[in-house]
Amino acid sequence: MTAALSAKEIVSQLSARFPGAIEEAGLDSALVKSESLPAAAEYLKTAEGLKYEYLNYITAVDYYDYFEVVYMLTSLEYNRSVTFKVRCYSRDNPSVPSLTGLYQGADWQEREVYDLMGITFEGHPNLKRIFLWEGYNGYPLRKDWNR
Amino acid sequence: MSGGELIINTPLAMQVTPADWPGGYWWHWLFFTVAIIVFMLVMVIGAIYIERRAMGKMQSRIGPNRTGPFGLLQPVADAIKVLLKENIVPGTADKIVHFLAPIVAFTPVLMIFAVIPFQNGALLADLNIGILYVVAVSSIATVGVFMAGWGSGNKYSLLGAMRDIAAVVSYEIPLVLAIIGVVIVSGSLSMNEIVTSQDIPYILVQPLGFLLFFIAACAEINRSPFDLTEADSELTAGFHTEYSGMKFAMFYLVEYAEAMAMSAVITTLFLSGWRGPWLPPWLWFIIKTVIVFFVMVWTRTTLPRVRIDQLMGLAWKFVLPLALINLFITAIEVIFWPDVSQWFFVIVNIALAAILVILFSKLFKPGWGRVEV
Amino acid sequence: MTTTQELTLKTEPFVLNMGPLHPSTHGVYRMRVTLDGEVVLDIEPIFGYLHRGIEKLMEERTYTGCIPLTDRLDYASAMSNNFSYCLAVEKLGGIKVPERAEYIRVITAELQRIANHCLAIGAMLNDAGALGTPFFYLWRQREKIYDLFEMLCGQRVLYNYMRIGGVSQDLPDEFLPAVKKFIPQLRHFIDEYEFFLKQNEILIARAKGVGILSKELATNYGISGPVARASGIRWDLRKNDPYSVYDRFEFDIPTRENGDCYDRYRVRMEEMKQSLRIVEQSVKQVPGGPFRTEVNQVIRPPAGEAYAHIEGPKGELGYYIVSDNSIAPYRSHIRSTSLINLGALRQMVKGWKVADLILIFGSIDITMGEVDR
Numbered sequence: 045m046t047a048a049l050s051a052k053e054i055v056s057q058l059s060a061r062f063p064g065a066i067e068e069a070g071l072d073s074a075l076v077k078s079e080s081l082p083a084a085a086e087y088l089k090t091a092e093g094l095k096y097e098y099l100n101y102i103t104a105v106d107y108y109d110y111f112e113v114v115y116m117l118t119s120l121e122y123n124r125s126v127t128f129k130v131r132c133y134s135r136d137n138p139s140v141p142s143l144t145g146l147y148q149g150a151d152w153q154e155r156e157v158y159d160l161m162g163i164t165f166e167g168h169p170n171l172k173r174i175f176l177w178e179g180y181n182g183y184p185l186r187k188d189w190n191r
Numbered sequence: 192m193s194g195g196e197l198i199i200n201t202p203l204a205m206q207v208t209p210a211d212w213p214g215g216y217w218w219h220w221l222f223f224t225v226a227i228i229v230f231m232l233v234m235v236i237g238a239i240y241i242e243r244r245a246m247g248k249m250q251s252r253i254g255p256n257r258t259g260p261f262g263l264l265q266p267v268a269d270a271i272k273v274l275l276k277e278n279i280v281p282g283t284a285d286k287i288v289h290f291l292a293p294i295v296a297f298t299p300v301l302m303i304f305a306v307i308p309f310q311n312g313a314l315l316a317d318l319n320i321g322i323l324y325v326v327a328v329s330s331i332a333t334v335g336v337f338m339a340g341w342g343s344g345n346k347y348s349l350l351g352a353m354r355d356i357a358a359v360v361s362y363e364i365p366l367v368l369a370i371i372g373v374v375i376v377s378g379s380l381s382m383n384e385i386v387t388s389q390d391i392p393y394i395l396v397q398p399l400g401f402l403l404f405f406i407a408a409c410a411e412i413n414r415s416p417f418d419l420t421e422a423d424s425e426l427t428a429g430f431h432t433e434y435s436g437m438k439f440a441m442f443y444l445v446e447y448a449e450a451m452a453m454s455a456v457i458t459t460l461f462l463s464g465w466r467g468p469w470l471p472p473w474l475w476f477i478i479k480t481v482i483v484f485f486v487m488v489w490t491r492t493t494l495p496r497v498r499i500d501q502l503m504g505l506a507w508k509f510v511l512p513l514a515l516i517n518l519f520i521t522a523i524e525v526i527f528w529p530d531v532s533q534w535f536f537v538i539v540n541i542a543l544a545a546i547l548v549i550l551f552s553k554l555f556k557p558g559w560g561r562v563e564v
Numbered sequence: 565m566t567t568t569q570e571l572t573l574k575t576e577p578f579v580l581n582m583g584p585l586h587p588s589t590h591g592v593y594r595m596r597v598t599l600d601g602e603v604v605l606d607i608e609p610i611f612g613y614l615h616r617g618i619e620k621l622m623e624e625r626t627y628t629g630c631i632p633l634t635d636r637l638d639y640a641s642a643m644s645n646n647f648s649y650c651l652a653v654e655k656l657g658g659i660k661v662p663e664r665a666e667y668i669r670v671i672t673a674e675l676q677r678i679a680n681h682c683l684a685i686g687a688m689l690n691d692a693g694a695l696g697t698p699f700f701y702l703w704r705q706r707e708k709i710y711d712l713f714e715m716l717c718g719q720r721v722l723y724n725y726m727r728i729g730g731v732s733q734d735l736p737d738e739f740l741p742a743v744k745k746f747i748p749q750l751r752h753f754i755d756e757y758e759f760f761l762k763q764n765e766i767l768i769a770r771a772k773g774v775g776i777l778s779k780e781l782a783t784n785y786g787i788s789g790p791v792a793r794a795s796g797i798r799w800d801l802r803k804n805d806p807y808s809v810y811d812r813f814e815f816d817i818p819t820r821e822n823g824d825c826y827d828r829y830r831v832r833m834e835e836m837k838q839s840l841r842i843v844e845q846s847v848k849q850v851p852g853g854p855f856r857t858e859v860n861q862v863i864r865p866p867a868g869e870a871y872a873h874i875e876g877p878k879g880e881l882g883y884y885i886v887s888d889n890s891i892a893p894y895r896s897h898i899r900s901t902s903l904i905n906l907g908a909l910r911q912m913v914k915g916w917k918v919a920d921l922i923l924i925f926g927s928i929d930i931t932m933g934e935v936d937r
Contacts (some may be wrong), residue, residue: 097783097784098783098786098799099786100786100873100880100882100899101786101882101884101897101899101904103884103897103899105886105894105895105897106895114884114897116871120783120797120799123804123805127871147784147785147786148781148784148785148907149784149785149786149787149904149907151907152903152904152906152907153903153904156903160619173612174611174612175611175612175615175936175937176612176615177612184617184620185619185620246695249697250696250697250700250701251700251701251704252700346578346580347580350580350602350918354602415693415695416693416766418693419693419919491695492695492697493694493697494694494764494766495689495692495693495694495764495766495767495770496692496693496694496766496770496919497693497766497769497770498769498770498917498919498920499602499917499919500602500917501769501770557769561915561916562603562915562916
């Protein structure tokens, strides 16, 4: 059974290493500050006993005040999964560091989030629209997008 | 061994008409020209029908059965449909090359039929270099294919045409070497004499030669499993992507006419042509040609396609050495034991063929793999 | 004058556009392939031609009304989409599914897996050039599964069968006997197809060692399903993270080490056999009882979020649903297998030839409906 890491455990493990990185802990996911995202993700991927080498998905949700980018990682070795989120509060130019260096599977999923939600990923090698065509105006999946 | 010594010292002139032919030279020529054209068209229509029905049955489906009784008029319907289509020439095409390509591809196929005997002495031109003429002429069709690929102005067509050139060039040599085995045994290059000297069909006397000739012929005429020039899952339609209407009909015709021509050549060389009991000789010829064509359809339905480098690897590393070895063995047999009965050589050749094929297939590695980029 | 240096031919790479309409790209998928002759240097996939905005559409429909939308994602295996979505909503709303419904879901999901693999293997062999023969044979089995599904819910391809809290209709009386009759037939046929294809020289030459995906690369890209298992990753959600009643059945997870096209083909064949085992066991164990929990047609799950994933035929198919206690999902994201599996294509094809590119693409088994959503 893939044990989903509960929020308390994530908080305890990450905040020991990265003090101040965790903002809140929801029910079964943790909220990570966007500056410490690459370091935290790298720690989760490479540390002994963690080894979260498999990226399940990256997606984004538009709560009207902020965007929330959701990540889920799985450790195939230890059969555990962890979900964490990053928030960006800016509406005009939301931006989050990219995880493409760590997980190559993040490449297209971040492009999808950029295409449909408009969130830029810093450090992404090829941030172009993926489903919609170049020159399309607007980000359809946002809540305030009117067709 | 029947056939005696190899005679190649008569001048390369066309044989005069047989003395008993009524009307003389021009009447003979006219009759046979018309007969060959009609024969070829009828056989192509039959070939298309056989292919579609047989392939359908092998794929556990029915095949065309609506047009006419048992779907017999399906090729006619295909022909009419193709002829009524608009003739589109792409803007970037090289107009003259694009126009001439079907003609250059089609004419040599008709010319092959000029030396195929339908009955004893019944052929348009009983050349005493018959089989050499066949080999020479059949290569010209490739020029037509390349003209089609280039003249279309389309990268897919060019890729397809390039593959075709590579395939044809690679398989010319084994084709000719397999033929030379037959020529040595029969003692003559003339097609009619090759048939008359086959008391035992050469498929038994030259089993390895037959196998190699069949493979090389399938590769030359781009039949599956070597149909990568028109691989429709890769290149849309290869060199004839940009053709429509009558020109496409020509290419379609060329494909089946070449298959029929090669089947006829195989029948003449290896299956003792028109010889057979009870039935009239031309009927035997047709039956045998259809059987060979059916075997081609069979391999087409059963086998997946090879890749271009595997195709060339097969030619140079498998078929060519075997053809050379076959030539050696045949020459040794003919020179050293000319008086031994042919049945002895049948057994020896079949055993040697089996051993060599198994040995080579173990040693042979098809194609090369990934290229470092 | 030849020197000891190798003579290198100066070549120029060109870009070939395998456009959205192509006989072998499964769906509307476009690739710009940089070629050096026949060797693929790089590809640039371009898709979005089938983007229908399903994630946005789901925000405007009720939870039950989204189920037909989910069918259209991976249209080659519609039952698994329904399954995953219903699992996610049930997790969100804390809805318990009756036993009978769980068993029915497992039977339909496994039959759908068999049907999907029939299509995947057939299409891959079609791309390899076997002009449809294995495709037709395998499609016959898929048709029989269509007949079973038609008996069940009246639809053949896009079912809209599962509901939140169970399934929409109970099994008709003749369904289970028909499935029991179908299982040994299918077993016999799978053995027959394996016999035809497993040792086929040309298939081995085309597919073995071609398009290797290493284990590390597969993990890094997030590949799942038969593609991952062929590369050596022993990960199957039915065993590692069991959902529904999968922990009650005995079955194996076929895994192979090389990660080439041949291994992917073999993994799919073996998975079909394992799915048959599951169907056999579940058919014996189906209990009576209700087939659906009574929930409202228009349900309002409590506010929150949930992620549920299943082992679909192509890999991990998951739904991340956020609810704000209204009648429609606030946000639902589809973790689409094909999009993530397609990400690895670029690394897999560098250095291979055009023919291999098509074969590798066919072996990953992509449905564009899922990629583009």
